[in-house]
Amino acid sequence: MKQTMGISTSDFQFLRELVYKHSAVVLHADKTYLAELYLQPIAESAGFATIADLVNYLKTQPFSSLHSQVIESLVTNETSFFRDYHPFEALKKYVLPELIDKKAIERSLNIWCAACSHGQEPYSIAMLIKEHFPILANWSVKIIASDFSSKVLARARQGRYNQLEIQRGLPKNLRDRYFQQLDRDWQIHEEILQMVEFRQINLIQSWPYFPKSDAIFLRNVLIYFDIPTKKALLKKIKQQLSPDGYLFLGNAETTINLDASFKRVQFDKAICYRLNN
Numbered sequence: 001m002k003q004t005m006g007i008s009t010s011d012f013q014f015l016r017e018l019v020y021k022h023s024a025v026v027l028h029a030d031k032t033y034l035a036e037l038y039l040q041p042i043a044e045s046a047g048f049a050t051i052a053d054l055v056n057y058l059k060t061q062p063f064s065s066l067h068s069q070v071i072e073s074l075v076t077n078e079t080s081f082f083r084d085y086h087p088f089e090a091l092k093k094y095v096l097p098e099l100i101d102k103k104a105i106e107r108s109l110n111i112w113c114a115a116c117s118h119g120q121e122p123y124s125i126a127m128l129i130k131e132h133f134p135i136l137a138n139w140s141v142k143i144i145a146s147d148f149s150s151k152v153l154a155r156a157r158q159g160r161y162n163q164l165e166i167q168r169g170l171p172k173n174l175r176d177r178y179f180q181q182l183d184r185d186w187q188i189h190e191e192i193l194q195m196v197e198f199r200q201i202n203l204i205q206s207w208p209y210f211p212k213s214d215a216i217f218l219r220n221v222l223i224y225f226d227i228p229t230k231k232a233l234l235k236k237i238k239q240q241l242s243p244d245g246y247l248f249l250g251n252a253e254t255t256i257n258l259d260a261s262f263k264r265v266q267f268d269k270a271i272c273y274r275l276n277n
């Protein structure tokens with residue numbers, strides 16, 4: 001018979017601290033049931049009889065890939081193609097045309113998706129560029145997509161999505177043009193895959209050097225951080241954003257009351273942020 005795999009309050013508190021220390025994500029106390037759901041298969045496949053045994057191991061052993069696996073499983077990586085639609089319309093109608101104009105001499109464009117999860121966000125940008133900006137074919141266009149989780153990055157690098165994922169946000173004409181069916185999944189074409197460079201970057205640790213970004217997508221990750229972390233991160237983002245650049249946040253996120261160096265810009269139904277130069 002299966003053991004009961006519940007999590008005690010003190011074990012959950014340990015897990016919250018572990019996740020916070022390594023990702024800055026604040027797990028709310030009402031997420032215990034989700035933790036049980038995600039940790040049960042990890043405990044089973046690592047050979048522990050109960051989640052309590054797994055947590056005891058994590059508590060007593062040096063940091064290992066099992067710790068990373070547990071942390072990554074507890075952090076939300078919900079995403080979809082062209083998520084929320086409007087930011088991508090703003091990118092297409094206003095932001096990219098303006099940047100192309102401003103950077104016509106150097107002909108280079110750097111875009112960073114700073115918490116890219118399974119890759120739908122950077123691939124949406126790559127498809128949008130391929131579809132609507134043939135002029136950029138002769139430019140140096142770098143789309144860097146990063147996440148702290150090696151698990152989500154491994155999937156993102158594959159560019160392979162199941163039917164459910166492919167149906168979320170991706171217009172059928174783009175699916176037919178840029179994906180090929182592989183068994184029950186869909187594989188993104190090499191030409192789009194090649195446009196995105198994936199890197200492992202933890203937003204709360206030091207970042208490797210890369211050129212300033214003309215557009216930063218930092219979407220649906222600030223919401224999981226506390227106020228000091230949001231402030232510290234926006235301070236670093238400010239250094240990474242080029243003076244003419246645009247910052248895109250998630251619908252429930254803002255720089256307001258966190259960092260006065262950004263100003264809010266509205267394009268139709270999309271909000272983005274620029275530096276107060």
Ligand SMILES: C[S@@+](CC[C@H](N)C(=O)[O-])C[C@H]1O[C@@H](n2cnc3c(N)ncnc32)[C@H](O)[C@@H]1O
Pocket residue numbers: 022023024025075076077078079080083114115116117118121146147148149152201202203204218219220221250
């Ligand atoms: C909810 S997803 C958002 C994905 C995408 N940006 C979107 O809006 O659809 C949040 C992502 O942030 C990543 N994340 C959480 N904490 C992070 C950190 N400290 N550094 C980098 N990525 C982090 C998670 O692994 C997850 O993939």
